[in-house]
Structure formats: structure tokens, C-alpha cells
Amino acid sequence: MKWSIAFALIGVVTLLAVFARVDSESPTSSAPQALVEVEIDQLVLTRYDSEGNKLEQSSATHAIRLENQSTTDLSELEVRRRDRQGQEWILASPNGTSDASNDTVKLEGGVVVSRADGVSLLTETVVVDIAAGRATSTDRTQLTSNQSLSASDGLVIDLEQGTAELLGQVRSTYQRSQQTP
Secondary structure, three states: OHHHHHHHHHHHHHHHHHHHHHHHOOOOOOOOOOOEEEEEEEEEEEEEOOOOOEEEEEEEEEEEEEOOOOEEEEEEEEEEEEOOOOOEEEEEEEEEEEEOOOOEEEEEEEEEEEEOOOOEEEEEEEEEEOOOOEEEEOOOEEEEOOOEEEEEOEEEEEOOOOEEEEEOOOEEEEOOOOOOO
16 A cells, blocks of 8 residues: 555656646747648630730639738749731640739740740740730740750740740851752
């Protein structure tokens, strides 16, 4: 009996010591987690001009916007837009962001810009100003067509006029077509 009372007292003292220690520890804090405001799988967004004609179609496999942020993160992003001559421009990248506050889409992670006539451009990042109809890159850009290969320090595409301007120092290589007499 003496031993059971002694063990009971030791147990009570141990419990009090544990509770006193837990009580004196400061609580750990972690960074507050932003809540998901919008999450969409297989997003397709179509924009129309003032006359109701289809202007542009953007798609992404996944879109997520966190609470209190103006940007939406996008995965497997593709933007399709026709210029005034009817040529379709396709801008595609593995990642991107859409910013509703300034009506822009930023394509990142290796952007491929292609046009129906066989011209393609490759660059790291492109920012598309939807309202202005312009796509801009300040990264090294490579333009490939059927008969030439060009490299530049940047790029501006006028998506309405259907023109692409290579910026900075431009280097080009041309191949003559092989014609038989």
C-alpha cells in the first residue's frame, strides 16, 4: 500500500510538472495561409470586340486565384487571337498569370508564338496587353520561318495588325530554297 501511494504521488507530481511546462511554452505561430478565392479546371475565356465579333480565346488546364490578390495563376496556358488579315496567332506556355487590374496576361516558362503561315517564335516570357492588342517580350527571342532563322534581344507583336518586330541586336540566317531547273 505504501508503494502504491508513493507511485500515485510521483504520478501526480509528474503530471503537474508536465502541465506547468506546457503552460509556460509560448505558442508557435505560422504564416497565415491565403484562402483560395477562385479555382477552375479547364478554363476557357472568350473575348468579343465592340461589334460582337470573336476577338480572342484563352484557355488553361488549371486556374487559381488566392484571396485578396488581383492575379490568377494559370497552367498550360494558350491564347488564340486573329489579326485584321484573318491570320490566327497562338501563344502557348506551361505557366502564366492573368491580372484583372490591368487587363494583361503573362505567359512564362518557355513561350511558343506561332502563326498559320509557318512562322514561330520562341522566348521565355511574353506579356499580352489585351486592350492594346500587343504582346511584348524583353527576353532573348528566336524566330523561325520556312527559309530563315533569326535571334533578337526582345519582341513586340501587334496582334491587331499582324506584325512582329524583333528588338535590340538581331542576327539572321537565310536558306535559299532548292529549285530544280
